[in-house]
Amino acid sequence: MVTVASLEQLGLIVMPGSSYSEYGAARPASITGSYLHYPLIIVMISIFLYSWKKKVDFVVVVGFLAPFIAFSRSGMVLVVVSCFFIFFHGGGVKKMIFLLVAILFSCFFFMVENPFSQRFMSIFDFSEAANNSRIYLWVQGIYQYANSPVFFGGYFGEVTNLTANFTESDPYVVESGVLQLLLNFGLLGLILVFWMYFSFYPHVGRSEKAFIIAFFIQSFVYQSIEVVPLILGLFLFLSVSRSIKYNSESI
Template identity: 35%
Template sequence: MSLVSSIVSGRVAIRNSKEAAIDLLLFLFFAGLFCRGAAELFVSRGIALMLQFTLVMCVAALTSMLNRGYQFTPRHRILLWLLAPFAMVSAASCFLTEQLGFDYGAFYLAFNLSLGVLALAFARLTSGRLPVANLHQILLWWGWALFLVGLQDQLGGMRMPGYSFSGIMRPASLTGSYLHYPLVMALISLICFEWAVQARSLFYALSSCLFALSTVLVFSRSGVFIIGFAILCAMVIQVLRGRRAGLYWAMALGTVVVLTVGLGMSGGNSIAARAAGRIVSAVDSGSAGNSGRIVAWWQGIDLWSNTNLLVGEHTGKVTNMTGKLVEGHALTIVESGPIQQLVNFGLLGLLTFYGFLISLYFMIRPEHVYLRSAYIAALVQTSFYQSIEAIPYITLLVLFPALSDAFDIKMRGHIKKRVTFSEASRYAPNI
């Protein structure tokens, strides 16, 4: 008996050590993902970007190998079938671009292909042999870290790299960009809300609301759009499933929209009125930023129409990323994810890339309504803004299926803990 117990305890110890190792690796993964701005305190933006990319990919590979070895799952096969056409098309686009005299398309090609590699690496998290259910807890910690650093930035503390002034200061927090920070906070807010609903956690619910509020406080139309559209999607899904929660969301969303429009049109000078005005201006084609964005869309379509159309000839030219890595290159920006991929990789590249992203939606478990809603909202948001190359944002999106699996693993353990001794005793045999 002692031999059996020692073997069991040894297996438990090994399992716990692996879980601790994966938790540490995931913490480092998100550190690389969210802390480019902190790195820019010591090195240039280009070097910080390369360090971010390298750390994220290396940690993802280590996490994957520690979890499942090299065993492939059905999800791996699906992802490979979806990624193979995009890899071939994008490689052809890169080759044509280099033939025309631009030698830096490989940077953007590598970034796009790395998203597929990350999806493959984290597909291993579906294994029940080694639960990785702490994924959302680690994200919660980082959400609070980002929020607190951003808040001190707004209150006049240490200015982190990437901040901007627009009426009031728009902080970058640890991310290195005032544009990336609200996008990340919007996604973390919705992830926390999903777990708050699943586990009935008040702390996660309050954290979700606070993170959502942070996107308003930094005047981010993108962040507010993601949260608002996700609520709309959740409402529609709940109504279609015949659940009363959809009606509650409809009333809540309607109230918020009316209040926001009213505040935005009031012309007041309070922070609430100015933030509401900024949000309402998202639908005004003549507002600050929107007029130039629409012009950039048409310029991008015109640029694509003068190529071979199918596979593109401008890989790496229409992106911010190459400009950050290669000094002295003024590159075109089109302010739209689909148009950016259209110009870089052609029509086939656009269809295969977004086909891959859309397929990830169906890998999110149907019961995780708010994760699915957040994913839809985030994908739609990329149509109007150039956010598909925001590394923290697009990487979080790729991880949504893994988050869904982690929630499922955690909930199974959570439900088991709810079974009390008195409930279990009902099934005990009478002696």
């Protein structure tokens, strides 16, 4: 996935589903068919590789850097939040090494002016056009949910990109997985969906726990619930992680 994405960014190949950033560089879709899906999936895979290998190696580092190079703010959020919780779940020498690497990377990333750090910092720029539109959609979504049935929602099948694929109507999105679930399925639907993932929490390693938390936090500000490869892949990887943990404990 990273190799194909790198070839795209070098301009050597063109893949369907890619886009271009405001800096003129490609936002690659790699083999996922979507420039929005690729960075999230590569972070998920890297987190689980890190957990299973019990070490940070070249492949894991490349996977963590991929969202930054792909100008994906949602992917950057996943990396930063995951690493934050992995750090506080760790201890001893590993924790100090992790902190040192994070400090060195942060110094390089933010002190040297580059489009990647500018893209990351735009997350906090409320005057930025994309952020303005997102905030408007969030406020509108909250207002609609406040005036609909709290437990069951009042917009089943309406707040989604999917219906536009089958009809000629324009999609209605709220740019928030949490709000989307509340509007379509209500509070009960929201609880059931995230319970499916948090039910794994006591049974997996600290890296997987960190990613579950990151996935949940990111869902407040990004419609990640519609990234089907991500939500299915996460369920699959958590199931595998649980099996690995129990098998290792029984040996």
